Amino acid sequence: MKKNKLASLILVGALALSLAACGGGSTETEGEAPDTPLTGTIAIDGSSTVFPITEAIAEEFNGTYPEVRIPIGVSGTGGGFKKFIAGETDISNASRPIKDEEAQAAAAAGIEYIEMTIAYDGLSVLVNPANDWVENLTVEELKMMWAPDSTVKKWSDIRPEWPNEEIKFYAPGTDSGTFDYFTEEINGESGAIRPDFTASEDDNVLVQGIAGDKNAIGFFGYAYYEENQDKLKLVAIDNGSGPVTPDFDTIQDGSYSPLSRPIFIYINKASLGKPEVVEFITFYNTVAGEIIPEVGYVALPSADYEANLKLLK
């Protein structure tokens, strides 16, 4: 067995070299831009929520600096932090702040980092367009519906004038940061939720579910509502000062509360020794205001991006 393995490794090494020789030529001519001295690799991993933003910015960045290679993984916020703490990545995408135990692990591993808020996401509560009774919900009503010990089965259990029909619940899967955030804000404990709901890691499945069921209710990131406005009805949320509908303005100024959340990138301080990382972060905060709305998220006020840039110094 052992001899077989060794022999095959050598064989494959030879094969790989010959393959590499074939493939190498085209890549080099493609990226040749004599004016751009920046090269190197910026390793990024983390949240799938933040992924579209970082991807869009990496794409733009490559337009200016084609020689810099930026692989972006989608291990999730927690998985991304594990790699970040192991020193395997330069930047970590995160849809929640770093947890205490993660911060301690980073300190133990000697990893110093900078936290930057880069955008807002508004968790949106949605019902079917044929639902003509729900216009808004209070935070208490949301809690009544979603709490682990909820007794709500029918719409009439929430407000007596609503129909006597059974509610169908849809929510993101328990591994997502969106699920963590919603349960934390509404039910007071991350992960606490009624047991009888339809879960999917793929928000498009939730969109289909709610769009096809008159008695459905569910929640997910604002970007998915934006792309499916004709299939869904947005519910205004009342946190004690009147119902507020999520949109770019109410999410940005925080009046859509408590379901608007900041999202982050974390930068390994040691990586700031690499000029391409510094340039990328600078570029990130320069174009964010323009690109972030394009991918369905809410940009920060421009002063906040300038403040981010000062953190680099």
Added chain:
Amino acid sequence: MDQKLYEKRHLKNKLFHLLLAGCILFSITALALLLYDIFSKGLGWLDWQFLTSMPSRSPEKAGILSALVGSVWVIGLTSVFSLILGVGTAVYLEEYTDPKKLINRIIQLNISNLAGVPAIVYGLLGLAFFVRFLGFDKSILSGALTLTLLILPVITVASQEAIRSVPRSLREASYSLGTTKLQTITGVVLPYAMPGILTGSILAISRAMGEAAPLIMVGAAGYIAFLPKGPMDWFTVLPVQIFNWTSRPQEEFQYIAAAGIIVLMAVLLSANAVAILLRNKYQNRMD
């Protein structure tokens, strides 16, 4: 009376025939629906630009090149590793060991059990062993070795079955000509067993090509806008890219995901075609 019995038997015969036809009709209908769905969505997006562009946030500009090249790399290496290791293991177990010995029965049982381990477990193993312990990092090599572990049991078992089906008389004829064991294995047993080995390998390698979960564990990235320069480079593969696209909010990404699936099927079919051609070559020689 006899006539009645005759009719009854033939009715049963017909029913059985219909039942079997129903079985295959079920699978074919499901496949046809799936293909119709994918082709109706994806065909309009499948063009030269799609095949030669890097991924992008705008669906019109997005392409599959980096994932396609990554998949070819990973599957190429996986095929080489798994065939050498799988067939080697099978030859050793069948030709050099006594299958009745306890230790060999335990090994055999373990190989069969390994075939049922979920793919994600191999992903975790790959992350711990190839990526971190051996220091191969998040590379094509780590991905290929992880997939090799995943399909090795299937290839080994299929190869063993094929080797076992080689008639004893052929081996004895070979030995009677004064050949060594090595010559008999490489000159008689393996060529005769090759069609069976290749059939098993086609299925196993097709499975490896469709895997996303274990490769995400060993670090296949969601976004790669460059081509790998060698086996130690960063990579992504078609299933990871397709999965990434299907989870986007914008509807157009569903269509380019479908176009990506068509590309994946094309790669899969051409890999299988190569294996089938090889198999036919060996089969013709035997007949």
